[in-house]
Amino acid sequence: MHRLTVEARVTLLDALRDRLALTGAKKGCDRGECGACTVLVDGRRVKSCMTLAVMEDGRRITTVEGLTRGDRLHAVQEAFIRRDAFQCGFCTSGQIMSAVACIDEGRTGSDDEIREWISGNLCRCGCYPNIVDAVRDGARNAPGGGAGEAGR
């Protein structure tokens, strides 16, 4: 739980990064177009650049920092490493948060379905094939292991 006083114009993304030093969520476009800022709000994936922090008062926010259990990475994080699903890594935390929700939503039945349901996350380095592999692996290794289990 964090208690913060912010101006109404501060987005959730800026509050996380600048006020709470949770820099896992990245600022790519700041316009909802890239997905780098994806976090979970009460278990649902949200682009944190497009919501005001004041609107999230009292809600449970999960950033990529909250996915690990102690030293143990989340199955989706493991899968991204094993599948080498990044190059520069800028999009990765957003991809992972989106993947966790995508698995939770049950949208990983086929590679085409995965592609459609993570299409809100762009990768400038073009690592899409490996990202799809990682999401598929993550879904297998974390059945139902999405948002519900994630940390704060």
Place this chain on the structure above:
Amino acid sequence: MKLFDYARTARASEAVELVAARPGGAFIAGGTELTNLMKDGVLAPDLVVDVNSLPLDHITLRNGRLSIGATARMRDVAEHPVVREHFPVVSEALLASASPQVRGRASVGGNLMQRTRCWYYRDPGSPCNRREPGSGCPALKGQNRWHAILGGSDHCIAVHPSDLAVALAALDAVVLTLGPDGRRSLPLRDLHLLPGGTPHRETGLRHGEMITGVEIPQSPLARHSRYLKVRDRASFEFAVVSVAAALTLKGRVVSDVRLAFGGIAPKPWRSPKAEQALRNRPLTEVTIAMAGRALVKDATPREHNAFKVDLVQRALADILETLGGKR
């Protein structure tokens, strides 16, 4: 973003009073549009009233009408079993919109009230009659690939980007509102205004008037409906052109049909003449082609968007053949 006051209430009447009392007031629901417009400096409200605590997120079918609350999320409407079964065009239009993250957040009311994606409108450094009356419209002679071929004027040729609005237009939906003067309802087709000489008047709503929900009549037509969206990439992109179609057949003869089009006009575009070309006629290549020609008869293509004249006719043929069981 400029500084602004923020208020949240669980009473619709209070939300309306708050916004109505401030000329610079605005509602916020999902925030997926308003925050972008504020960052770009297109809008600068001095008061933002959060409507997310209002009890307006219902999705219910009663007495032959589907009622959807204004704060229902795009995702929840799209995935609702009743919507999928009885109003497939609505579900398909929503699932073809934006991204899962946006759909999980964005509301039905905010979706209908979203502004054009015209790049001149979105860039306060450019003139734009819609944003700044009288400043001019660079799209008329500029980069107009995304712009309207029907319904535009010498003052503005921006298109409305909502997929949901196109689906709702095809199904003769009604918009319910609560304003400073009380409740009223208006046909969805009267919500968005054609630009004419006053493109800055974008909707039929008054300041402080809030959308509380939409209603769609249940019918065999609605049940037999589809949405086809043509875009520059496979997913997560606005429509270049789109078609919402609802069709019932008696044998091969069209007993009734509703068509609405996106990406070609400043508002969801209905074409009574295209519908007429099909109604009570057999659904054949010939009648489908006649409907397409009727649709684009008065089109005013521009330098970069003339391709839409053909594209929208092909999209129409495609969806009618699918609905008619030929594919």
